[in-house]
Amino acid sequence: MNAIDNEKDPFEDIFRDTFSDFESEPDALLWEKIEPQLPVTPTRKLPYWQFASVAIVLLLAGLSLYVVSSMKNQHDIPSIEKAEKENHTVPQSAQEKTTPNESKAVEDLSTSKNNEVLEESNSADNSTHEIRTESNKAIILTEKSTLKPSKERTNSTTERQQQHQTVLSKNSQKFFGGGGNKTPRGDVFSPNERVNNETFSGVRNENTGQTQENNNVSSQHFVSALQPKLFHPYLNHFKSPKIRYRGPKPTAYYKEPKPVEFYASAMPLINYYTITPNGNDANYVHKIVVNDDADRLGVYAQAGLVFTLSDRLKLRTGLTFTKTNHSFNYQVRTDSLVVQSSDNGNADASFVEVSKVYAQSANYLGTKVELQYTFLKGESLSHYINVGVEGAYRLSGGQALNGFANIAYGITRQIGDNAFLFIEPTYSYSLNQQSDSNSLLLIKPNKIGFNIGINFKLK
Amino acid sequence: MLNEQELVKACQKNDRKAQTAFYNLYKSKLMGVCRRYTRTPDEAEDIYQEAFVKIFNNIHTLENPKAVAAWVRKTVIHTAINYYHANLKFQQNTDYENIVLSNDDYPNLLANLSSEDLLKLINQLPDGYRMVFNLYIIDGYNHAEIGELLGVSENTSKSQLSRAKELLRKQLKQMGIVSYERN
Numbered sequence: 077m078n079a080i081d082n083e084k085d086p087f088e089d090i091f092r093d094t095f096s097d098f099e100s101e102p103d104a105l106l107w108e109k110i111e112p113q114l115p116v117t118p119t120r121k122l123p124y125w126q127f128a129s130v131a132i133v134l135l136l137a138g139l140s141l142y143v144v145s146s147m148k149n150q151h152d153i154p155s156i157e158k159a160e161k162e163n164h165t166v167p168q169s170a171q172e173k174t175t176p177n178e179s180k181a182v183e184d185l186s187t188s189k190n191n192e193v194l195e196e197s198n199s200a201d202n203s204t205h206e207i208r209t210e211s212n213k214a215i216i217l218t219e220k221s222t223l224k225p226s227k228e229r230t231n232s233t234t235e236r237q238q239q240h241q242t243v244l245s246k247n248s249q250k251f252f253g254g255g256g257n258k259t260p261r262g263d264v265f266s267p268n269e270r271v272n273n274e275t276f277s278g279v280r281n282e283n284t285g286q287t288q289e290n291n292n293v294s295s296q297h298f299v300s301a302l303q304p305k306l307f308h309p310y311l312n313h314f315k316s317p318k319i320r321y322r323g324p325k326p327t328a329y330y331k332e333p334k335p336v337e338f339y340a341s342a343m344p345l346i347n348y349y350t351i352t353p354n355g356n357d358a359n360y361v362h363k364i365v366v367n368d369d370a371d372r373l374g375v376y377a378q379a380g381l382v383f384t385l386s387d388r389l390k391l392r393t394g395l396t397f398t399k400t401n402h403s404f405n406y407q408v409r410t411d412s413l414v415v416q417s418s419d420n421g422n423a424d425a426s427f428v429e430v431s432k433v434y435a436q437s438a439n440y441l442g443t444k445v446e447l448q449y450t451f452l453k454g455e456s457l458s459h460y461i462n463v464g465v466e467g468a469y470r471l472s473g474g475q476a477l478n479g480f481a482n483i484a485y486g487i488t489r490q491i492g493d494n495a496f497l498f499i500e501p502t503y504s505y506s507l508n509q510q511s512d513s514n515s516l517l518l519i520k521p522n523k524i525g526f527n528i529g530i531n532f533k534l535k
Numbered sequence: 536m537l538n539e540q541e542l543v544k545a546c547q548k549n550d551r552k553a554q555t556a557f558y559n560l561y562k563s564k565l566m567g568v569c570r571r572y573t574r575t576p577d578e579a580e581d582i583y584q585e586a587f588v589k590i591f592n593n594i595h596t597l598e599n600p601k602a603v604a605a606w607v608r609k610t611v612i613h614t615a616i617n618y619y620h621a622n623l624k625f626q627q628n629t630d631y632e633n634i635v636l637s638n639d640d641y642p643n644l645l646a647n648l649s650s651e652d653l654l655k656l657i658n659q660l661p662d663g664y665r666m667v668f669n670l671y672i673i674d675g676y677n678h679a680e681i682g683e684l685l686g687v688s689e690n691t692s693k694s695q696l697s698r699a700k701e702l703l704r705k706q707l708k709q710m711g712i713v714s715y716e717r718n
Contacts, residue, residue: 095673099563
């Protein structure tokens with residue numbers, strides 16, 4: 077520029093050299109004034125209904141987890157309760173049989189024996205104590221069986237002990253999963269913790285800090301200890317959490333918006349019929365001739381929402397109203413038939429030609445779902461294909477439900493800040509017939525139309 | 536660590552961290568430009584703020600990130616010119632004769648003056664002269680471009696530059712500097 081054009085001037089050179097890369101440190105506070113004025117990427121606010129959806133999903137998930145876990149507990153607890161009940165019930169009945177004298181004797185003996193056993197249990201039986209201390213939730217099923225102190229009662233005692241042992245072995249089998257017991261919780265009981273009943277007789281209940289003071293309790297039997305970790309309903313399902321490191325989350329500077337649009341359109345249409353013989357009647361129908369002179373025009377209006385699924389894919393759904401007028405003449409000619417009579421004579425039934433008029437003015441109210449794929453995006457025009465299905469209820473002319481498969485090729489253009497005009501040549505194929513299913517001919521009201529409408533971007 | 540082009544791309548996506556880094560990269564250079572085009576530091580700060588907001592608002596229009604340095608400089612200069620136009624009616628023609636710089640400590644060579652001393656001389660030029668002087672001598676615009684930017688004729692630009700230089704020489708002479716040769 078000028079520096080090249082002009083002659084060298086030392087005066088200018090000094091200024092140029094001094095200030096071409098001149099720097100001056102600005103006040104640090106200036107950035108604080110500038111920063112609020114800078115553009116920022118709009119953060120998408122989560123609409124309230126999305127919050128509500130998330131909350132509902134979480135609530136349902138929590139409820140289902142709770143229900144499942146409580147159901148599991150209900151499955152588990154009865155088996156234990158039942159076992160306890162049985163353990164309690166049988167000795168009581170046995171106890172009832174004891175005489176008052178026996179009871180007194182038993183009291184004396186049980187007290188002394190309890191003390192002995194307690195000492196023995198607390199001092200000597202470390203293994204029992206350890207197990208109970210570790211689990212802290214050992215289930216001790218108390219057996220209310222009676223001990224017989226005197227020799228006179230040896231026989232009855234022996235009988236009851238046998239009865240007692242039977243009950244215990246029954247219960248043990250039940251808890252330890254033996255004897256074909258299919259209770260899944262049987263796995264929870266560790267075989268290592270199966271303890272000899274005698275070892276645990278008279279064990280002190282540490283949870284209450286008091287000796288079990290059942291009046292006639294003479295022995296307590298430790299049936300089994302539960303492992304609390306295994307017993308927990310959740311831990312069986314979430315034993316091994318899988319944590320995967322997926323690396324740092326990529327920073328997304330810009331998130332493509334997925335707008336929702338409202339659309340409304342109207343389509344003048346021409347009915348395009350397919351007329352076919354009904355089932356086996358095809359054997360007799362020789363020819364169908366349709367005279368197209370009559371009315372076959374109609375109109376189709378629709379409105380709804382368009383959801384953006386991806387850059388090129390949209391979902392369009394809405395309500396439709398169709399007004400069609402069907403009126404046409406058709407001729408049906410049957411083939412000639414040769415009928416064999418009973419006297420072996422042949423009779424030729426000549427063909428019949430019938431002229432009919434089919435006229436129906438019908439209104440449909442329906443709903444449709446369509447997928448819209450934009451295959452060409454231009455600066456001004458975009459081209460897309462629309463494919464979808466429609467269910468329409470015929471309001472007049474005999475109420476019935478009709479299904480339609482729609483396909484359209486569309487062109488759209490932006491006509492305002494949030495408005496788009498679209499034009500869609502559309503073909504609508506009827507999935508079922510409009511005429512009565514028992515009629516000679518089945519008439520499907522297909523239509524071809526030129527749909528014109530507007531999309532309004534809502535968000 | 537982002538290079539300059541990546542920084543520009545991040546700024547185009549309005550990444551706040553990138554904007555901060557970009558600001559720190561250019562703040563001193565652009566304040567230097569602002570100081571040259573204005574009479575006072577306050578005016579320089581006004582232009583500086585406005586220019587940076589413009590830069591960040593329009594950086595998405597920058598198609599070639601390699602040219603970012605020239606683009607930001609140009610943006611600041613244009614902001615200064617707009618400021619000059621906006622305040623044209625309030626500008627007073629300073630009587631340059633009355634501005635007296637002490638010449639006691641200055642050697643008699645222009646090249647020995649510090650950049651701050653030279654900046655003071657430029658700052659005290661009348662606004663129109665200062666604009667033309669900066670645009671022509673330092674930023675390399677020709678008179679046709681200056682005329683278009685300032686809304687004056689090419690000849691006006693030339694005469695204003697001539698007067699600006701004359702005023703500067705006069706001031707320097709008062710300071711005892713008559714030689715413009717380098718050491």
